[in-house]
Amino acid sequence: MAAAQTAIAYPSSLEREPLLAWLQRETDIEPNRVVAVTPQALISIVSTFPAGPGSEPRVVLRAEALNADTVTRSGAVSWHVSMSADCKGRRVRLGETTGYPGRNLLGDRAPLRPPETEWRKPDAGAALDAALRAVCEPSFKGPFEAVALKVARQDAPATASAEASMAPPTPAVAAPAKPSPVAPKPGRRMVAQIGASPSEADARALIAALGSSLGGRETWVETAQVNGKTWRRAVVGGFADGAEAARFCAGLKAAGRGCFVRVG
Known part of the structure; x- marks a missing residue:
């Protein structure tokens, strides 16, 4: 996955004001959604799924590269990954990491790292520790909500041979990306809406996080x-009828995700 680095802008520094100006100019991320800033990437929460019966709370994390070296090493300008959180045990488990060659999760997506099978404890002060605290601690404040912006340390490797997912990922060999689906013509059919966000990139990340589901x-x-505000709705279609759409939503809700059926 190649990235056109000449068209990519990076913050002039990791000081609060230059970084905030860059964030608002180059991305569609709201500052209060940012949970960590490392020398390599800025990490935000796209969506949160509360714990359900037999399941842990889960979030979708999104990252934007902060320098050209990160893009060169990873082959991705932005990427997203789901994270399950064990608040009591202070552990996390990451899903598949998906990368994009442009800002705001734009361009052909490609898998960067497979999902983790084991739980692990993030290092204190690292980006994943901040993400875990954002899920588990109601009093958590992100970098732009605190009095002074603090740069988090890069996460330690999950194993001796693999980097942690919020560190710049190393791309896997991916099959050619499929063309992005074209929105179908409106019609009276039942669809499932799995979420909505002011950010189109975040809405697309909600869809991508479903994976094989x-x-x-x-x-x-x-x-x-x-109410005068623009929202981007993440929608799933292709159901035979409303009953099939309802069963699809029931499966997502059982896993702690949001979903409801409506006419498309």
Whole structure:
């Protein structure tokens, strides 16, 4: 996955004001969603799924590279990964990491790292520790909410041979990316809405995080105006009827995800 680095802008420094100006100019991430800043990447929470029966709370994390060296080593300008959180045991487990050659999760996506099979404890003060605290501690404050911006340490490797997922990922050999699905023509059919965000990139990350749970169904992001604010809705279609859509949503809700059925 190649990235056109000449078109990519990076913050002039990791000081609060230059970094905040860059964030608002180059990305669609809201400052209060940022949970950690490392020398390599800025990490934010896309969405949160509360704990359900037999399941731990889970979030989708998104990262944006902060320098050209990170892009060169990883082959990705931005990437996202799901993270399950064991608040009592202070452990995390990461899903598959997916990378993109452009800012805001734009471009052909490619898998960067397979999902982890084991739980692990993040190092104190590292990016994953901040993400865990954001999920488990109601009093947590992100870098732009605190009085002074603190740069987190890079996460230690999960094993002797693999980097932690919020560190710049090393891309895996990926199959050619499939073309992005085209939004279907409106019609009276039942669809499942799995979330909404002011950010189109975050809405697409919600869809991508479902992975094999989609079962090959078509997906798209649609724009809606609600009370004067623009929202990007993450939508799943391709159901035979409302009952099939309801079963799909029931499976997601059992895993702690949001989902409801409506007419598409």
